[in-house]
Amino acid sequence: MNDRYGRSIDYLRVSLTDRCNLRCIYCMPEEGVYKKSHEEILRFEEILKIVNAAALLGVKKIRYTGGELLILKGIEELIEKTSKVPGIKDIAITTNGILLEDLADKLKESGLSRVNISLDTLKEDKFKQITRGGDINKVLRAIQKCISIGLTPVKINTVLIKGINDDEISDFINLTRELPVEIRFIELMPIGQGEKLYEKGFMSSGEVIARFPELMPLETNKSSTASLYKMKNSKGKVGFISPLSCKFCTSCNRIRLTSMGTIKPCLHSANELNIKEYLNNEVLLTSALKEVIYNKPSQHNLECDKKSSSNKMMYQIGG
Numbered sequence: 671m672n673d674r675y676g677r678s679i680d681y682l683r684v685s686l687t688d689r690c691n692l693r694c695i696y697c698m699p700e701e702g703v704y705k706k707s708h709e710e711i712l713r714f715e716e717i718l719k720i721v722n723a724a725a726l727l728g729v730k731k732i733r734y735t736g737g738e739l740l741i742l743k744g745i746e747e748l749i750e751k752t753s754k755v756p757g758i759k760d761i762a763i764t765t766n767g768i769l770l771e772d773l774a775d776k777l778k779e780s781g782l783s784r785v786n787i788s789l790d791t792l793k794e795d796k797f798k799q800i801t802r803g804g805d806i807n808k809v810l811r812a813i814q815k816c817i818s819i820g821l822t823p824v825k826i827n828t829v830l831i832k833g834i835n836d837d838e839i840s841d842f843i844n845l846t847r848e849l850p851v852e853i854r855f856i857e858l859m860p861i862g863q864g865e866k867l868y869e870k871g872f873m874s875s876g877e878v879i880a881r882f883p884e885l886m887p888l889e890t891n892k893s894s895t896a897s898l899y900k901m902k903n904s905k906g907k908v909g910f911i912s913p914l915s916c917k918f919c920t921s922c923n924r925i926r927l928t929s930m931g932t933i934k935p936c937l938h939s940a941n942e943l944n945i946k947e948y949l950n951n952e953v954l955l956t957s958a959l960k961e962v963i964y965n966k967p968s969q970h971n972l973e974c975d976k977k978s979s980s981n982k983m984m985y986q987i988g989g
Contacts (some may be wrong), residue, residue, distance in 0.1 A: 671727045671728045671960065671963055671964070672964075673963055673964055673965070673966040674964055674965065674966075675920075675966075675968050677920075677921065677922060677923060677966070678728070678923060679727075679728070679729070679923055679924065679925060679963045679966065680728050680729050680730045680731060680923055681729065681730070681731045681732075681733070681923045681924035681925075682720075682721065682724045682729045682731070682732055682733075682924065682925055682926070682927060683732075683733045683735060683924055683925075683926045683927070684717060684720075684721070684732060684733065684734050684735065684926075684927045685735055685736060685737065685926070685927065685928050685929045686712075686717070686734055686735070686736060686737070686739045686742055686745075686748075686929055687711065687736050687737040687738070687739060687741065687742055687929050688703055688706075688736070688737045688929055689702075689703060689705070689736070689737045689738065689741060690703075690736055690737040690738040690741070690766070691738050691741055691766070691768055691769070691804075692738065692766050692768065692801040692802065692803070692804045693801065693802035693803070694766075694788075694790070694800055694801050694802070694863075695799075695800055695802070695863065695867070696829055696831065696858060696862075696863050696864045696867055696871075697862065697863055697864070698863065699863065700802060706930075710930060711929050711930065712927075712929055712930070712931050712946075714744060714747070714748045714751075716931070716946075716949050717748070717927070718748070718751055718752065718755070719949055719952070719955065720927060720945065720949075720955065720959070721752055721755055721758070722755055722952075723952060723955045723956045723959050724925075724959055725755050725756060725757035725758055726757070726956055727956065727959055727960055727963060728757075729757070729758070730757060730758060730759045730760060731758075731759065731760040731761075731762070732752055732758055732760070732761050732762070733761075733762045733763065733764060733786075734748070734749070734752075734761070734762075734763045734764075735763065735764040735765075736764075736765075737929075738765060738766055738768070738769075739763060739764075739765060740763075740765050740768075740769040740770060740773060741769065745773075745777070746773070746776045746777060746779075746780040747780070749761055749763075749777060749780040749781050749782050750780040750781055752781065753780065753781025754781075760783045760784070761781055761782055761783050762782070762783055762784040762785065762786065763777070763782060763784075763785055763786070764785075764786040764787075764788065764827070765785065765786070765787060765788070766787070766788045766801075766804070766809065767787040767788070767789065767808065767809035767812040767813065768804060768805070768808050768809060768812075769808075770785070770787070770809075770812035770815070770816070771808065771811045771812040771815045774812065774815045774816055774819060774821065775819060777821075778819055778820070778821055782821065784821060784823075784824075784825070785816055785821050785824055785825070786825040786826075786827050786854075787809065787812065787813060787816075787824060787825070787826050787827065788826075788827045788828075788829075789806075789809055789813075789826050789827070789828060790828050790829050790831070790834075790835050791806070791834075791835050791838060792806075792838055792841050792842065792845075793806075793838070794806050794807070796834075796835070797809075800834065800835070813826070813849075813851070817849065817850060817851075822850045822851075823850050823851055823852045823906065823907070824849075824850070824851045824852070825851070825852045825854055825909075826842070826845075826851055826852070826853050826854065827854050827856055828842055828853060828854065828855050828856065829856045829857075829858055830855050830856065830857065830858060830873045830878070831858055831867055831871040831873070832870065832871045832872065832873045833870065833871060834867075834871065836873055839855070839878055839881070839882075840882070842855070842908075843882060843885070843901065843908055845906065846900075846901060846904045846905065846906030846907060846908055847901060847903075847904045847905065847906070848904075848905060849905060849906055850905045850906050851906040852896075852898075852906055852907045852908070852909055853906065853907075853908050853909065854896050854908075854909040854910070854911055855875060855878060855908070855909070855910050855911070856911040856913075857872065857873070857874060857875060857911065857912050857913055857914050858871050858872050858873070859913055859914070860872075861938065872914070874912065874914070875897070875910035875911075875912040876912075878910065879899070879910065884901060884902070885899035885900070885901065885908055886899060886900050886901070886902065887899050888900055888907065892921045894918075895911050895913075895918055896909030896910060896911050897909065897910045897912070919968065919969035920969070922936075922966075925962060925963060925966065927945075928942075931944060931945055931946040932944050932945065933945050933958075933959065933962050935962050935963070935965065935966040935967060936966060936967045939967050941967070943958060943961075943962050945958055945959070
């Protein structure tokens, strides 16, 4: 369905957990997060009720994310059941890749369409620094596994942080020469742990594009968050996600569901609707979702405020 500004909202991002097996410096507190009780977190069957209601309103694409969703048992079954919901055409996940290699085959068999893998460096020691202890080799093997079984293009999400990984931009771009991957450089956002790094670490997409004139712009779907480019004769692509320097609110087609059962119509808005109370009544649930979609804010003011208005951290909302 359309919101009040005429945007077609057909994409639901679902955070299944705020827990993670890494502690990335721009996302997670070093000490981890408070473990919530089972009663506080949506069960998979409750998520499927919401997915079904969203599909009735025209949602066609689902992205499951976290925290890190692959730490949860039964994720393959959730994806399989999602794939059988009438109207759902595309199911994707965002993961840090640590557990993906062993699960990739089952996930694809269950109906997974695509994967986004978070990877902010190609250097083993720096990966340990950024993630506070992660093993980059597990992620690199997961990327190769996904390519080998046809979960392509693999999208690699790289948050650019000046002084930390901006010296590796050319290395990431060069990956696209031989691999069918889409490197997606993401501007650092002043939300959650990212606020601490933002002032000194922010680097705009424009700065990167200016440094690499050999990147050729490609036609991009208007609802895409990424502006796409390509190196000559390369197998992959390079994308730039620019929520601050070139925000894409006018074409935003998504809403978000948190693991706590709240709907966020905008990533950076404080507005949320607790949808748990409607879960036992499909009519009321669909009506509540319809109202949220229709009243989706026109835009965020991140570029002006230099701080997100969201009351939640990024790991609580989902990537």
